[in-house]
Amino acid sequence: MPSEGQSADARPAPSYRAFCPVCNTSGRRFSSYGSAEHVAQGHADKYGHPTHVIDQYGIRVVGSDRTPGR
Numbered sequence: 452m453p454s455e456g457q458s459a460d461a462r463p464a465p466s467y468r469a470f471c472p473v474c475n476t477s478g479r480r481f482s483s484y485g486s487a488e489h490v491a492q493g494h495a496d497k498y499g500h501p502t503h504v505i506d507q508y509g510i511r512v513v514g515s516d517r518t519p520g521r
């Protein structure tokens with residue numbers, strides 16, 4: 452595995468997306484974590500699915516879990 456932060460030309464800008472493992476879909480990409488979290492919460496409330504936020508690498512953001520009704 453390549454080490455992080457070593458390549459100047461392959462560093463994606465930070466972006467965040469809401470991800471629902473129940474639907475196996477992700478929302479639109481945001482540069483702001485808060486916007487993605489808001490979408491995740493909206494999906495959780497609308498569909499009753501626990502969701503979370505993933506970053507530009509598709510990695511789940513720690514503490515981003517959204518559950519219905521919060």
Ligand SMILES: [Zn+2]
Pocket residue numbers: 471472473474475494498500
């Ligand atoms: Zn869903």
